[in-house]
Amino acid sequence: MEKTVAFQKNARNIFFHILTRCNLRCKHCYVNPKEHGKETLQARTIQWWLKELAHSRKKTNLIFIGGEPTLHPKLPSLIRAARKAGYSSITVDTNGFFFNQILEKVSPNELDYFSVGLDGSCKEVNDRIRGKGSYDKCVSGIETALKKGFKTSLIYTVSRWNINDLKNMPNLLKTMGIDRLFIQVVGIRGRSAQGSGDNLQLTRKQWGSRVPRIAARAAQMGIHVIYPKVFLNRAEPFECAGLVAENYFIFPNGRVYQCPVCEDFPLHSFAFKKGKLIEQPPINEKDLFQLSIPEGCVMNKLIQPGNLDYDKHGKPKYKIACCLLKEELKP
Numbered sequence: 001m002e003k004t005v006a007f008q009k010n011a012r013n014i015f016f017h018i019l020t021r022c023n024l025r026c027k028h029c030y031v032n033p034k035e036h037g038k039e040t041l042q043a044r045t046i047q048w049w050l051k052e053l054a055h056s057r058k059k060t061n062l063i064f065i066g067g068e069p070t071l072h073p074k075l076p077s078l079i080r081a082a083r084k085a086g087y088s089s090i091t092v093d094t095n096g097f098f099f100n101q102i103l104e105k106v107s108p109n110e111l112d113y114f115s116v117g118l119d120g121s122c123k124e125v126n127d128r129i130r131g132k133g134s135y136d137k138c139v140s141g142i143e144t145a146l147k148k149g150f151k152t153s154l155i156y157t158v159s160r161w162n163i164n165d166l167k168n169m170p171n172l173l174k175t176m177g178i179d180r181l182f183i184q185v186v187g188i189r190g191r192s193a194q195g196s197g198d199n200l201q202l203t204r205k206q207w208g209s210r211v212p213r214i215a216a217r218a219a220q221m222g223i224h225v226i227y228p229k230v231f232l233n234r235a236e237p238f239e240c241a242g243l244v245a246e247n248y249f250i251f252p253n254g255r256v257y258q259c260p261v262c263e264d265f266p267l268h269s270f271a272f273k274k275g276k277l278i279e280q281p282p283i284n285e286k287d288l289f290q291l292s293i294p295e296g297c298v299m300n301k302l303i304q305p306g307n308l309d310y311d312k313h314g315k316p317k318y319k320i321a322c323c324l325l326k327e328e329l330k331p
């Protein structure tokens with residue numbers, strides 16, 4: 001059954017980039033070391049910030065992310081520290097190389113999910129985007145994780161390079177025994193904003209004619225699917241998560257954003273200074289969240305307008321939803 005997941009008013013999501021370093025060079029990578037720093041945060045600092053961001057009353061989900069978070073040698077102890085600090089769920093978003101013997105050093109009951117990025121059902125599609133050899137390495141990593149009893153989901157970032165292959169993913173997941181699929185839409189930031197950015201973006205037709213149908217088929221096969229709404233009809237209500245939800249995207253240089261689309265700019269609404277989370281003075285992303293435009297998301301119009309379309313009167317034919325608004329299909 002399909003439903004749009006309303007922004008959860010009482011849930012908080014913390015996306016903690018503990019480093020920006022990665023062994024891969026994916027073509028759509030959104031990490032931008034110039035804006036996000038190049039350092040690997042010390043475990044002590046991460047633990048301190050985790051305590052600052054924990055909440056005693058609100059359910060808080062933590063996602064360790066990078067770069068490649070398993071390159072951080074202290075990730076196992078950080079997972080334990082997060083559990084102790086009261087985080088309700090802990091996920092590690094990884095490219096599936098599983099460095100530092102992470103699969104040996106944590107147990108399945110210490111972690112809610114490994115979410116693994118794979119952008120094709122075969123080497124030809126995936127490796128063109130994520131690099132030679134990455135498909136084999138990632139699939140073998142997932143198989144090992146599943147054998148060891150870790151809950152494992154898959155993240156597929158859809159762009160013009162791999163939209164035709166999305167239809168093959170439900171079968172691959174079924175064969176591998178993965179029961180949760182996140183479909184993401186490519187964002188024009190980080191590496192994809194440098195150079196051929198617009199060539200990756202999907203039109204409303206490309207997205208609408210394939211993604212919901214393939215997601216529905218996957219759900220019928222027993223897979224839990226989550227994908228972004230992306231396009232809204234003119235009559236559908238628009239909400240900016242920055243105003244109605246609590247999401248924090250933390251980077252090694254101490255910047256804390258509430259909107260991932262703002263991450264290429266020094267527009268963060270908070271920053272860690274001497275271990276404390278400090279509000280940033282205007283102008284920052286919070287000032288943009290307040291703006292109301294007929295195209296929907298203001299940041300989308302500013303930095304990735306290639307997905308907009310107008311009628312002959314100059315009115316937008318549809319709106320772009322907040323990138324954090326998701327559709328969910330449960331089997």
Ligand code: SF4
Binds near residue numbers: 031066094117
């Ligand atoms: S998208 Fe993820 S796996 Fe790919 S280069 Fe960027 S951080 Fe690494």
Ligand code: SF4
Binds near residue numbers: 298299300
């Ligand atoms: S993506 Fe757009 S709508 Fe969503 S939080 Fe950012 S600015 Fe707001």
